Amino acid sequence: MIDLDLRLHRGAFPLTVSIHLAGAATGIFGPSGSGKSSLLHALAGLLPVDALRLVVGGEVLVDTAADLTPPAHQRRIGLVFQDHRLFPHLSIADNLRYGLRAPAGRGPAWQEVIDLLDIGDLLDRRPEHCSGGQRQRVALGRALLAAPRLLLLDEPLASLDRGLKRQILPYLRRIRDRWQMPLLVVSHDLEEVLSLSDELLLLANGQVAGQGDLMHLASDPARLELLHDAGLVCLMPGIVDHHADGLAWVRLTGPGHAHLACANCTAPVGSPVEVLLHPDDLILARPPIGEALSLTNRLPGRILQITRSPSRCLVAVDLGADRPVLAEVAERAITALGLTIGDEILVLAKAQAVQAR
Amino acid sequence: MIDLDLRLHRGAFPLTVSIHLAGAATGIFGPSGSGKSSLLHALAGLLPVDALRLVVGGEVLVDTAADLTPPAHQRRIGLVFQDHRLFPHLSIADNLRYGLRAPAGRGPAWQEVIDLLDIGDLLDRRPEHCSGGQRQRVALGRALLAAPRLLLLDEPLASLDRGLKRQILPYLRRIRDRWQMPLLVVSHDLEEVLSLSDELLLLANGQVAGQGDLMHLASDPARLELLHDAGLVCLMPGIVDHHADGLAWVRLTGPGHAHLACANCTAPVGSPVEVLLHPDDLILARPPIGEALSLTNRLPGRILQITRSPSRCLVAVDLGADRPVLAEVAERAITALGLTIGDEILVLAKAQAVQAR
Amino acid sequence: LRIAAAADLAKALEDLTAWHQAKTQQPATVTLGSSGLLARQIAQGAPFDVFFSANVAFIDNLIAQGHGLAASRTLYGRGRIVLWTKAGGILPPEGLADLTDPRFQRIAIANPDHAPYGLAARQAMQQSGIWEVVQSRLVYGENVGQTLHYAQSGNAEVAVVALSLAIPTPGGTWTLIDDRLHQPLDQGLMVLATSRQRQASEAFVAQVTSPEGRAVLRRYGFVQPGETLDPALLERAHGRLPR
Amino acid sequence: MTPETWTPLLLSLEYASLGLALAMALGLPLATALALGRWPGRDVVEVVVTAPLILPPTVLGYYLLVALGRSSPLGQAWEGLTGSSLVFTPTGCVLAAGLAALPFVVTATRRAMEEVDPRLLAAAATLGAGPWRRFRTILLPLARRGIAGGCILGFAKALGDFGVTLMVAGNIPGLTQTAPLAIYDAMLSGQDGRAAGLAAFLTAVGLAVLWLVNRWARPQRPRDGAT
Amino acid sequence: MTPETWTPLLLSLEYASLGLALAMALGLPLATALALGRWPGRDVVEVVVTAPLILPPTVLGYYLLVALGRSSPLGQAWEGLTGSSLVFTPTGCVLAAGLAALPFVVTATRRAMEEVDPRLLAAAATLGAGPWRRFRTILLPLARRGIAGGCILGFAKALGDFGVTLMVAGNIPGLTQTAPLAIYDAMLSGQDGRAAGLAAFLTAVGLAVLWLVNRWARPQRPRDGAT
């Protein structure tokens, strides 16, 4: 969906990125100072580049080699800045209106965005009279309402609490799907990124240190540490099958029809959800096991891959779903249970450790 | 340690806080716009207040009723701002030096802070040539080096990845202990807060919505949701007992001498650590249970308290440690296992789900 | 009618235009300025009708360059300079020679480089042999008006100014300077070549040079060669002849 | 008050306003080009614009008179076009006032625009605002106070201009005799009372205008340093 | 070049520099009080400071002559103290230059200080910096460009001051005859060549000084709007 060739330098710092991104959304992460913001700014046309070619959905937006370098305001590439950059002399409403395009439904609707971000009370205020989190939400709303062809988000939810994040993330997903607005999201929180996209781009020192889905990145011990720093999680698509005892039972999409129980999921039966699993919450067991456990989920699966880094072991298990789950276990447990690739195994998880959204 | 009586208003927003904080550090959380930043700014002397009395360690720093209202620069109260506020015309080194006091070891040492925050390479740059995360780290360093009597931190680590956070948090703890520098930390991440302090202050709409340790706050169903939005976790102090098979065994302080295995802990034997447990990672079981599980920790305990909110159940279990652990289980599991207060029970946890630091 | 005139004519022209207007119903406005500047403006086409210069040389120059009507060139008077002292202060000088007295710490004259009255002042001082002594005490006004201000405001004990200025200015006493000590200050006027009201202008000039006109001018100390000043006028204006 | 007193004051206000308008019409685009452009020699241009401040006004006025006078190519072209000359007319007064105000308008505007945070302009660009819209909606409003400051000084200077107006416009009562000229005249002709009255009036009116503009350009509320 | 040409130029530079120093010594504290203080009537004071711009210089000079002259209380007190008078001396030139520069210094400084982000001052306070240190290390450096801009205009104005210097300082060659006065005199006495030469020189020297200050006050690198 996005082809991207970029070379630039900022002072002594060089940034070189050359990638093809297949998905509608890509999460970008990497250590502080690795060039994430620089990448987004260059795409938006705010940084001088040495070379840039950007193709989105088949359309060549920028190509320095062919002298196609429209200025920022003609790129229709939106950017939510790490520092919100609200216009200090305009009210919140005027900030939101600033980039407003196509009132006839070409992009997210005004009221929808305001309600989602819970900024209805702020419309008459100046940015200086808003709290940090309020400003961040307004900046996000302003970018959304401009209905760009490509939306770049630089830690858009950094100073929001989980409650707000969990409310905003599904909406971003909807935006992405409904308006075909591809997203590039910088975040230090893998959970946040993964809920928007399968595809990850890992930057380090201005270079691409890895690219692909989580499974792929996790297969390399060297990258495992970086993934951990970003909070390793797995996301599995599924559909709510039924509710029982305050738990939602989700059928994971895929040939295996695996069922998972989630606490705290109120999505109606039949609705698609994403299930979020933390690798260190998952327990591997050889059947049979006893019943006297507060453990609701017991899924049979087969070991696909075992990655060992100096400090951790990651086991990929195929549950018959679209993608494998990752479980982090002790080296010792691998020995004790004698785990090898191809083994049939049980994956155990508490319903409380399973989030669906 | 800190007594605090505050009344102020910002436009139509009133803030009233009246609390006694016993610990050396307190975590402040609450929804966006609830008044967290306003509280810190008022304490630092940057906001006009209607009334304020602030006593730290027995010393009355501010008392409007007694006309003791020193200006901000005489309060020796440090503040790390939500927007880093580096001085744009000064180099990073000069920014760090700005508040430098008492070179003769009255506060954190220069080199120590620079190494910890990994900002040695930036010293000659201007803030505008640093990335977002780099600026945040410099702002933190600047406040630390000023060696204040009370340090207020407004989301000091918001745009740093977990790797950096995990590096910086223990250091803040050391600062707090070694220099007797009380901390008030605003964060949207309970894990971050708890690693610095037991004591929590929950703000909502400019009012104190709760105060005390996690156990206390978690006992109230109404507050459980807010805690969840902040990422509910438990922290238990302990000492590294031995290392085996790549796992660290930690003895929790307290009468019970409970032992817990942690992955990814490299602290040397004998060193004190804090063990971090996510309630939704903990599994409750009635003994006996089988061995065929990748589950290393099996701790006997007694149920102290069961809190039910509409969407979740929280069980507090006494492991014979200084404080109880919290386990989140399904309503259904409570019924199935027939859990009641006073029951003897096993708490199970994967070594990977246990973090020590 | 637009009349451009040297600043020392301010009062005299006020009377002349009022009298002329009463007679002919024709209004006239007066633009005052330094003769040098006015001459330059006229050379650039300034829309005046009549030009009264403090120095006939400017008139001759302009006429030579075609900016004035040669026929209208008239000497309307000869200027005199006086030593002006503020009333009620120090003892006024009785003549130029007194200026060497240390009580005159500051002596104001118009800039001799370009102001005719200043040049005359310098000539008179040189002629009477006091130049070397007083030179270091001189301050220079841009024109006679400003020179007078120096004395009026008490910043100079004495100022050398035009008689025409001294006469209508209250608050001071003055002593006439012998006109043999400096070259004659012949003052001339002309009608501009670009004047759109040539007839009216010529009529005005005729009025000014008529006996009644000359009488007005004489009241302000503009005398023709050979004429003498009316002692009664001197008396009334707190002036006196040199010792 | 007699019309004799009012006329110069009204003329002064009129010409100073028109002069300021002229200075803004020329100065704002120039200052924008100086602030945003990346062409070499910008600093030289700015410095040259301040040159009128350094020369004695009468001398400057004389040079201007020669350059724009009725026998100069420029003056003749103008006269051919409009039928009236540039000099010794209200046009000359406006030109003199404009020239007096120009340095202030240009330097203040350039500086104010350069102080505007470029990150906000970048943000506006990503929201689809082209150069003109960014100029109008971000740069101009945020530079407003600085620009107003320059205009205030420029207007004051235009109002008080003496030497250039005297030379270029000729001190013709009722036409080009502005208040400063009238005051000077009054002083020259010994009417000290009239001079003082006019001066007091001019100062009062001028300051009142300045004060109003000042109020308008200043932010309503003081900002605190919190949040 | 003869000393006749050089002397007025050197005098002008000297007096303009001293005048600017005087204007800064008075103007910076005043502007700071205007920018940071919360006392009423601040705007009125600022506007009054700009008054000298509005009055015709010769008139202003006359009033000054009366106020500071040798028979005024102020002038006499000064003469008693120092033995030399305020007027007709270099002191008079410096006073005139200072008065010419003051409005620019004050208004520009006030405005520049008000533009400094109060949040940075708040941050400095939490780091233990008292008012004086905040002023020195944050406010002044961040307002530097604006202040320099005002000083540049002020210096230019001081260098070019004609009317006030003429009245107050007495145009004494070699002592109080500054370049603008010399140019004017040369022109009026028909020495057009000398006038033009002096004018060109004064302008060139003045602009060179301005250009240097300008360079110093300007940031080295242009900032982009990114990161």
Ligand SMILES: Nc1ncnc2c1ncn2[C@@H]1O[C@H](COP(=O)(O)OP(=O)(O)OP(=O)(O)O)[C@@H](O)[C@H]1O
């Ligand atoms: N200058 C101001 N004038 C008026 N109201 C203000 C001002 N600053 C903040 N507020 C309001 O006061 C309330 C508290 O703001 P505050 O910045 O303390 O919130 P916060 O808890 O820090 O939020 P966040 O987590 O989003 O940073 C908010 O509702 C905000 O809109």
Ligand SMILES: Nc1ncnc2c1ncn2[C@@H]1O[C@H](COP(=O)(O)OP(=O)(O)OP(=O)(O)O)[C@@H](O)[C@H]1O
């Ligand atoms: N204007 C600049 N001039 C020179 N170097 C710069 C400039 N801005 C940033 N850099 C450097 O470029 C590198 C990349 O910066 P960038 O802002 O892209 O990092 P980032 O990945 O967004 O980091 P963070 O997570 O901390 O925001 C950093 O090392 C930074 O110090």
Ligand SMILES: [Mg+2]
């Ligand atoms: Mg960044």
Ligand SMILES: [Mg+2]
């Ligand atoms: Mg806040």
